[in-house]
Amino acid sequence: MALRLLDEHGLPDLTMRNLADALGVQPSALYWHFPNKQALLAAVSARILAPVSEMSTSGTTIHATSVHDQVRDLGDTLRECLLTYRDGAELVSSSLAFGLIESPVHPKLLEATKDADISERLVRIAAATLTHYVVGYAFHEQQRLQADSLGLLPADAELTPEAAGETAAHTGADDFDAGIAMIADGFEAAIRSSSTVG
Amino acid sequence: MALRLLDEHGLPDLTMRNLADALGVQPSALYWHFPNKQALLAAVSARILAPVSEMSTSGTTIHATSVHDQVRDLGDTLRECLLTYRDGAELVSSSLAFGLIESPVHPKLLEATKDADISERLVRIAAATLTHYVVGYAFHEQQRLQADSLGLLPADAELTPEAAGETAAHTGADDFDAGIAMIADGFEAAIRSSSTVG
DNA sequence: ACCTGAACACCGTTCAAGT
DNA sequence: ACCTGAACACCGTTCAAGT
Numbered sequence: 001m002a003l004r005l006l007d008e009h010g011l012p013d014l015t016m017r018n019l020a021d022a023l024g025v026q027p028s029a030l031y032w033h034f035p036n037k038q039a040l041l042a043a044v045s046a047r048i049l050a051p052v053s054e055m056s057t058s059g060t061t062i063h064a065t066s067v068h069d070q071v072r073d074l075g076d077t078l079r080e081c082l083l084t085y086r087d088g089a090e091l092v093s094s095s096l097a098f099g100l101i102e103s104p105v106h107p108k109l110l111e112a113t114k115d116a117d118i119s120e121r122l123v124r125i126a127a128a129t130l131t132h133y134v135v136g137y138a139f140h141e142q143q144r145l146q147a148d149s150l151g152l153l154p155a156d157a158e159l160t161p162e163a164a165g166e167t168a169a170h171t172g173a174d175d176f177d178a179g180i181a182m183i184a185d186g187f188e189a190a191i192r193s194s195s196t197v198g
Numbered sequence: 199m200a201l202r203l204l205d206e207h208g209l210p211d212l213t214m215r216n217l218a219d220a221l222g223v224q225p226s227a228l229y230w231h232f233p234n235k236q237a238l239l240a241a242v243s244a245r246i247l248a249p250v251s252e253m254s255t256s257g258t259t260i261h262a263t264s265v266h267d268q269v270r271d272l273g274d275t276l277r278e279c280l281l282t283y284r285d286g287a288e289l290v291s292s293s294l295a296f297g298l299i300e301s302p303v304h305p306k307l308l309e310a311t312k313d314a315d316i317s318e319r320l321v322r323i324a325a326a327t328l329t330h331y332v333v334g335y336a337f338h339e340q341q342r343l344q345a346d347s348l349g350l351l352p353a354d355a356e357l358t359p360e361a362a363g364e365t366a367a368h369t370g371a372d373d374f375d376a377g378i379a380m381i382a383d384g385f386e387a388a389i390r391s392s393s394t395v396g
Numbered sequence: 397a398c399c400t401g402a403a404c405a406c407c408g409t410t411c412a413a414g415t
Numbered sequence: 416a417c418c419t420g421a422a423c424a425c426c427g428t429t430c431a432a433g434t
Contacts, residue, residue, distance in 0.1 A: 136330025
């Protein structure tokens with residue numbers, strides 16, 4: 001029900017009182033099921049991220065996909081999850097930051113790279129970099145999308161007034177992919193230099 | 199005054215009412231100076247990020263530092279700013295996401311790379327990647343630091359119970375640097391492949 | 397085990413009115 | 416130009432009491 005309220009009315013309207021109303025119950029009733037609002041929001045965040053946790057880990061298949069592709073798949077799926085529900089990126093961002101949930105990217109990247117000889121530390125760092133990038137990007141992106149859909153012009157567009165030809169629609173998903181590719185390349189470079197040294 | 203309240207009592211206590219009290223004024227008085235609370239918080243965020251905007255751009259000096267070092271300097275300085283004030287990372291994260299301020303990393307990285315022959319698109323993507331990574335990392339980090347200082351054990355530590363020897367203090371600033379290095383390497387790889395093609 | 401009723405201690409924001 | 420006073424419409428959370 002919280003997930004439904006979130007998507008229909010947004011995070012600011014996802015209050016304990018509104019949720020209780022939608023469930024036909026008193027607000028205090030929610031506190032038998034959750035210790036506080038943050039815990040409830042963390043549970044909602046986990047649901048939003050479930051598709052990432054349930055991704056098929058292609059690490060053990062016959063034709064092993066490249067590390068680059070694994071990283072890209074993880075990043076794309078994570079971004080999709082965050083954009084599926086209104087304010088999803090904002091909600092997950094804060095749940096992650098407050099340590100109320102773990103990023104599913106880390107265990108997934110461990111699985112996907114367990115055949116290769118890569119230090120766990122490197123995987124942990126790549127997972128953190130990827131998670132922070134995707135969540136931050138999607139948060140910002142979702143905000144712009146929602147501002148657009150309300151007819152407001154995004155504040156970002158006004159800052160380069162002379163670049164009128166490239167304002168709209170081009171600064172979108174391509175940039176996201178390029179950022180993912182940069183992280184994947186950096187990961188591979190780190191793998192190379194560590195296996196060279198070790 | 200808002201900056202002082204933030205650092206002394208944290209973001210949840212930085213309310214219009216508390217700020218008005220600290221200024222010896224009625225809450226409604228603040229609405230003559232700022233249209234709403236978000237605008238006020240955006241102004242505070244800009245102050246927190248000021249040291250990044252005021253960094254000396256070493257791009258025009260005689261001995262040009264490497265792109266790798268430029269990225270590292272920017273990332274380190276940004277992280278320092280965010281950790282300087284209590285809840286600084288959280289505040290800046292939301293101001294950035296809502297488009298109420300711009301990341302100072304983008305213009306700085308443009309300055310620093312303007313002598314080299316690097317496409318503006320690549321610089322924009324590297325700046326976005328770096329910003330999202332550093333802000334997300336610092337947000338999470340600051341939360342853990344503050345939980346620690348309150349005597350609470352961070353939730354993250356309990357998830358790998360067998361890894362008792364590596365729990366504390368090692369998963370810290372080194373990992374941050376390694377993430378920055380990964381982004382810098384990915385940036386350089388992208389520069390190489392674009393100048394090869396172009 | 398699960399929920400109600402009522403209260404406590406707050407919020408951001410508006411707006412007529414003052415000086 | 417800058418602020419007060421008072422109100423409006425909300426919040427999250429607690430806790431005795433019910434069934």
